[in-house]
Amino acid sequence: MAVSFERYEEIKDIVAHTLKIGKVNSIPICCFELASRLDIECIPYSSLSLEKQSACIQFSEEGFTLNNSIYYNDYRISTRIRFTVMHEIGHIMLNHLEDSDDAELEANFFAGYILVPPVLVYAHDKTNDIDQDRIRNLFDVSNPVAENSYNYYKKWIQRNSNLFGLSPVDTFIYNHFFSIPTTT
C-alpha cells in the first residue's frame, strides 16, 4: 500500500493543527517545546539505566513512542534528534497504533513538513535563489532532510507562484508564523 494524495493533504492539516495547539511559531522549530506543549514527555536514553539503554538501542537506534512518551537516542547529533522527535510526535498526532511501512512514510512526511514548511521556505526565498545549504541553516535540519525539503519546495513553488495562490493550510501556516500579535 502507498499513502494516498488525500492522506498527504490530511497530514498537512494535522501539521497545521499541531503548530496551532503547540503555539510554536518561530524557526527553527523546537521539538521539545512543541512536545511539552502537547503534553508529550520526551525521555533521553541517557537518563535511563545502562540496562534499559541497551534495550532501547536494540529496539530502535533513534527513538520510539511508548504510552504517549517519546524515548529518543540523545547520543545522536542534534539534527537527527530533532527529526526523530518530530517523527514520533507525528506518530502520536496521526494516531498510529501499530508499525507499518505506511505509518513510517506518514510520520516522515509529518516531520519534514513541520520542520521545513514549504511556505516558510518561500517566505525566506525573497530573491528566488534559496538552496539546500540555506534551508539546512535556517531550519536546523540534516543534509538529507534539507535535500528532500529543497526538492519538495521546488515542486511546491510550481503550484504556488504567489501568495494569493496558497492553499488554506499553507496560508494558515504562513499567518501562524508571520502575523503580528495584537496588543490590547
Ligand SMILES: [Zn+2]
Ligand atoms: Zn516511526
